[in-house]
Amino acid sequence: MSLQDLYANYHARVQFLVIYIREAHPVDGWWLGGGLPGLMLKAMGSQAATDVYDPTTMEERRVVAGHCETVLRYGIRTYVDEIEDGVNKAYAALPTRLYLIGVDGRIVYAGDWGRLDSSQHNWGEPSRIILHERKPPRLSERNQPGPRRSRFRFDISPSKTH
Amino acid sequence: MPSIIQHWKKSKAWQRQHDALAPKPGDVAPAFELRDVNGENPIRLSDFRGQKPVALIFGSFT
Structure with missing residues (x-):
């Protein structure tokens, strides 16, 4: 299941936020656009850009993020991390990550960490978590004997169905 | 100008440093407030607490 499929099926139940962070492989950094890595990216059909320099101002970052949003077409509004990378650092998000x-x-x-771009994340486990999401128990149900409930308001047990 | 290998080492060092401090399942998610690509529509993670689960997808164009 792709990110687009997950979003299409569950955006009413789950708030999806795409967060653009510092470029992972810009031309002026750990560039993968040249030589064998560049050829491999093309052969794999990656949508990752290979001609982008890492933005140095917030204005530049918003422009690149907007271009990224347009090209990758996830259909999810993109939010942009501040130039000091506060959210990126707090979540150790570089190069790609899902929470x-x-x-x-x-x-x-x-x-x-994802590989190359978000389309190549392993969405299997997050899909299962979302599929088995359940509402918190009613107050009247909380002290009833029964199977141990997840401490979270997601139920990650693959055996449960709803 | 740094070589690609130097950039690679720098990136890996960054990941090692920050990954050790990244939130794990069960931890409270770090708060944030961000805006969209036009600098508009501010959003806070706390807006969704008690309302909906949130999927955070981090990435860049490269």
Whole structure:
């Protein structure tokens, strides 16, 4: 299941936020656009750009983020990290990363670094978490005997269905 | 001008440094407030607490 599929199916139940952070492989950094890496990227059909310099101002960063949003067409509004990389650092997000956060504000899933671009993330586990999302129990149900509930408002047990 | 290998080492060092401090399942998600690509529509993570789960997808163009 792709990110676009996840969003199409679950955006009413889950708030998706794409956050643009510092460029991972800009021309003026760890560039993968030349030589064999560049050829491999093209052969793999990656949508990652290979001609972008790392923005040095917030205005430049917003322009590149807007271009990225237009080209990658996730259909999800993109938000832009500040030039000091505060959110990127807080979540160790570079180069790509996925988190799911429960309604209680706690991390439910922390994805590993992605490869090349977000379309190549392993969406399997986050998909299962979202598929098994459940509402918190009613107050009248909370002290009833039964299976142990997840401490989160996502139920990550693959055996549960709703 | 730094070589690609120097950039690679720098990136890996950054990842090692920050990954150790990254939030893990069960941790409270770090708060933030960001704006969209036009510098508009400010959004805070706390806007969704008690309302909806949130999927954060971090990435760049390269």
